[in-house]
Amino acid sequence: MxxxxxxxxxxxxxxxxxxxxxxxxxxxxxxxxxxxxxxxxxxxxxxxxxxxxxxxxxxxxxxxxxxxxxxxxxxxxxxxxxxxxxxxxxxxxxxxxxxLPRRTAFVRSTSSKRSEGQVLAANVDHALIAISLGVELDLGRIERFISLAWSSGAQPLLVLTKVDLVPDAATVGHLVADAETSAPGVQVLPVSAETGEGVDVLAALLAGGTTVLLGQSGAGKSTLANALLGHRAQAVQAIRDQDGKGRHTTTTRNLLPLPAETGGGVLIDTPGLRGVGLWDAEDGLGQAFAEIEELAADCRFQDCAHRAEPGCAVLAAVEGGVLPERRLESYRKLLRENARLAARTDARLRAEQRRVFKQRQALGRHMMERKRGVRRRG
Structure with missing residues (x-):
């Protein structure tokens, strides 16, 4: 070779x-x-x-x-x-x-005060976000995950797991519609790994690519991974009855080959995420809240904050019932979070630059003192 x-x-x-x-x-x-x-x-x-x-x-x-x-x-x-x-x-x-240079990377901010990014998976084609229907649907969490997924460069795909726990098809339809409103441009698929509902459709969507599976503990990720892999590759634990939360069944990020008979590809299973802090997610937020960005283009002022400005197309859409107020509040919240993180990151970089500069100054003084000492002795 x-x-x-x-x-x-x-x-x-x-x-x-x-x-x-x-x-x-x-x-x-x-x-x-x-x-x-x-x-x-x-x-x-x-x-x-x-x-x-x-x-x-x-x-x-x-x-x-x-x-x-x-x-x-x-x-x-x-x-x-x-x-x-x-x-x-x-x-x-x-x-x-x-x-080798990464094509895509799913990154979140760490929980530390150092304002650093943590890469959860690299070179992925699909970011598969698992949200459990066994508990109340958290639309804000969906929006956060979708923003990060768009920022990664991968194609987001939202899977509503444990659909077998929902009592009737009409309720499932309403939940899917709510999720679609919170994830414009993203396919939403209700799935039950227990009954097999939706698993074949999902496998066909993922065929041939690299998929990272993300979600909270208790979202049914390990059960879903086993269904896609066709065998029990990941251990499964029961969730806690009192709050619907699971324990960390998956403790490392593993890349596993998907069956060739369903189209192949690979799946990266990840531990349950308690927190998904934004990281350099401005572009992802623009895609996750695409309808607000489109409305903002018609605001009277280019720097409209969508608070109380005259001629604000976004506020008009809220007042007219076209845009849910909850959606606008979520957009504002995530924008503020992303801006705070960017400011902290810039401050950390400036501090690091100052530290390096001071080291170089100290080294320069040291070298000058050595030269002067040599001259005096000479």
Missing amino acids: SQNTVSSHDDSTLAAYGWDDGWQAAYARATADPATAGPDPLPGRVVRVDRGQCDLVTPAGTLRADTEFVVPRDPMRVVCTGDWAVVDADGAPPYVRTL
């Missing part, structure tokens, strides 16, 4: 995990540089990440590799499930040399 090329046999092996001509070209560019190629590189897709190590599917089989070589201090460049990488398979142990 040459350094930059995967043989046709190995190509077909990786193809089941999403390898295509675009990734081949990116791999060839990365391995053209001896610094990132190493003596005998291999392409690989990350299927699981542990602390400092990851499992990758490669032409040589599944390898366990160290990840410390890949800029560990940058949270946006930490190796993530779904990444394509250049692997030094001859290392002791093998290690990831570099990541």
